[in-house]
Amino acid sequence: MTATAWLxxxxxxxxxxxxxxxxxLGLDITKALLHTQPGSLLPADWSVPPNTLLLLPHAWVxxxxxxxxxxxxxxxxxxxxxxxxxxxxCPVYGETGYVRYTLPAKGAVITCRLTGNIGAxxxxxxxxxxxxxxxxxxxxxxxxxxxxxxxxxPLDGAQVIVTGGRGLKDPANFxxxxxxxxALHGAVGATRAVVDAGWRPHHEQxxxxxxxxxxxxxxxxxxxxxxxxxxxxxxxxxxxxxxPDADAPIHKVADFSIIADAQEILPALIGLIKSTH
Amino acid sequence: MGLPLAQGRLHCYxxxxxxxxxxxxxxxxxxxxxxxxxPTSTEWMMNxxxxxxxxxxxxxxxxxxxxxxxxxxxxxxxxLKKAIALGADAAALVEPTxxxxxxxxxxxxxxxxxxxxxxxxxxxxxxxxLDTMAGVTPALMAALQQWPCITGVxxxxxxxxxxxxxxxxxxxxxxxxxxxxxxxxxxxxPTELRTPGIKGVMAANRATIPTLALASLGLQPEEPLTVxxxxxxxxxxxxxxxPANAQDGAQQLxxxxxxxxxxx
Numbered sequence: 191m192t193a194t195a196w197l198x199x200x201x202x203x204x205x206x207x208x209x210x211x212x213x214x215l216g217l218d219i220t221k222a223l224l225h226t227q228p229g230s231l232l233p234a235d236w237s238v239p240p241n242t243l244l245l246l247p248h249a250w251v252x253x254x255x256x257x258x259x260x261x262x263x264x265x266x267x268x269x270x271x272x273x274x275x276x277x278x279x280c281p282v283y284g285e286t287g288y289v290r291y292t293l294p295a296k297g298a299v300i301t302c303r304l305t306g307n308i309g310a311x312x313x314x315x316x317x318x319x320x321x322x323x324x325x326x327x328x329x330x331x332x333x334x335x336x337x338x339x340x341x342x343x344p345l346d347g348a349q350v351i352v353t354g355g356r357g358l359k360d361p362a363n364f365x366x367x368x369x370x371x372x373a374l375h376g377a378v379g380a381t382r383a384v385v386d387a388g389w390r391p392h393h394e395q396x397x398x399x400x401x402x403x404x405x406x407x408x409x410x411x412x413x414x415x416x417x418x419x420x421x422x423x424x425x426x427x428x429x430x431x432x433x434p435d436a437d438a439p440i441h442k443v444a445d446f447s448i449i450a451d452a453q454e455i456l457p458a459l460i461g462l463i464k465s466t467h
Numbered sequence: 468m469g470l471p472l473a474q475g476r477l478h479c480y481x482x483x484x485x486x487x488x489x490x491x492x493x494x495x496x497x498x499x500x501x502x503x504x505x506p507t508s509t510e511w512m513m514n515x516x517x518x519x520x521x522x523x524x525x526x527x528x529x530x531x532x533x534x535x536x537x538x539x540x541x542x543x544x545x546x547l548k549k550a551i552a553l554g555a556d557a558a559a560l561v562e563p564t565x566x567x568x569x570x571x572x573x574x575x576x577x578x579x580x581x582x583x584x585x586x587x588x589x590x591x592x593x594x595x596x597l598d599t600m601a602g603v604t605p606a607l608m609a610a611l612q613q614w615p616c617i618t619g620v621x622x623x624x625x626x627x628x629x630x631x632x633x634x635x636x637x638x639x640x641x642x643x644x645x646x647x648x649x650x651x652x653x654x655x656x657p658t659e660l661r662t663p664g665i666k667g668v669m670a671a672n673r674a675t676i677p678t679l680a681l682a683s684l685g686l687q688p689e690e691p692l693t694v695x696x697x698x699x700x701x702x703x704x705x706x707x708x709x710p711a712n713a714q715d716g717a718q719q720l721x722x723x724x725x726x727x728x729x730x731x
Contacts, residue, residue, distance in 0.1 A: 284499065
């Protein structure tokens with residue numbers, strides 16, 4: 191089995207998360223590389239010693255792909271967990287299952303989800319980070335970056351979505367949804383019930399007759415979780431539900447459920463986030 | 468169905484942009500069941516994010532007058548036929564590789580595109596497929612071709628030497644210019660995939676979709692990297708909190724979000 195690993199990330203916390211995975215695999219970390227934006231192209235002569243595992247956060251899949259092609263190594267994407275016998279588990283089919291890989295003997299490029307059981311705790315020692323200089327791709331130019339307010343951020347492609355339902359009891363309470371979405375740089379979503387009631391516009395509707403979304407984080411506040419809503423959001427990577435009804439279906443798909451009134455939890459959460467920023 | 472693009476390198480003289488869209492057929496995850504370690508689904512669909520890539524390609528073709536080729540890996544031609552009904556000019560299936568070896572898969576798709584649409588300068592696909600969720604195919608195809616790649620594309624507009632793209636960032640909308648040839652990965656855009664007309668459906672019914680063997684692309688099956696599939700244990704271990712008060716609930720939620728890597 192390959193014994194050495196290089197960690198490649200854009201920040202020290204990313205490297206620490208990767209170190210935890212390397213430790214789970216029983217690997218010896220021989221190098222830690224930090225790359226910085228705006229460069230995106232790997233140097234053409236970049237190489238690694240034989241039988242080395244390259245570990246990157248999955249967010250840097252473009253860089254991982256270049257490394258795999260340049261170094262002629264297999265690519266194992268989106269690893270969620272690992273075992274000391276070299277088994278890597280990657281989620282598939284809408285998070286309902288895993289595909290398991292064997293750690294390739296000749297080395298590999300591995301991209302990792304730096305959430306949950308990877309990177310949550312890390313006390314693993316690693317070498318001092320050195321710089322990996324990437325060159326800018328002259329074929330791509332940023333023309334403009336326009337700030338978008340949370341209320342105006344489109345659901346499509348949003349990393350974070352905060353959705354409100356009839357449990358908010360009054361359309362005026364949607365200001366809490368907007369404020370939380372803004373604090374988390376996310377978009378506002380709505381259930382069919384509140385759209386039909388005229389509380390929110392149709393373009394915010396999530397669900398069977400609205401939009402299907404797959405954000406990294408979906409917060410459902412005052413949402414009961416009708417099946418028509420669930421099919422539009424249940425593939426979200428992480429789901430948080432805030433609803434006082436412990437039997438509400440939304441809690442069955444949630445990773446984190448708070449059995450409480452959203453109108454009480456949201457102001458406290460917004461205040462907490464604002465105080466730490 | 469003929470392959471009207473395979474006529475040599477005419478793109479230098481073509482006014483339009485020739486496009487390839489890669490379409491994946493995926494199971495409907497909401498109806499997917501696990502029987503032991505085998506996922507089974509009775510419902511299959513075009514990967515929703517590929518639908519947005521296809522719609523973007525149809526709009527681009529409508530604007531520039533280029534040609535559109537659609538490629539899918541596997542044995543199901545249904546969604547390629549739908550693309551033909553909507554206005555694609557050519558289509559091909561590629562013999563399946565190991566579904567969980569992304570490099571082998573991307574290599575086969577890229578070689579197929581170069582084989583049947585050598586003049587295409589814009590390769591489009593969905594940001595990721597709902598089955599594997601990994602989203603590595605566009606990046607790998609770009610790396611193989613040494614072409615630039617942008618992911619998260621919501622809208623695209625033709626420009627004299629490339630395309631102008633809009634991609635949502637964190638709290639912002641980014642407008643970028645990219646030179647062709649390029650690979651673009653699309654997310655949900657402003658327009659849903661159009662519905663085919665009756666003439667298109669009839670043309671699609673008459674179309675024969677060729678299958679490209681891996682050997683014809685110079686590829687050989689490789690040793691699988693995978694061990695097996697297995698269902699996720701019951702439900703994701705959802706954490707249930709009954710807070711003492713609002714502040715307690717907010718603190719526990721903030722701690723969870725921080726643990727999951729969100730900036731709170």
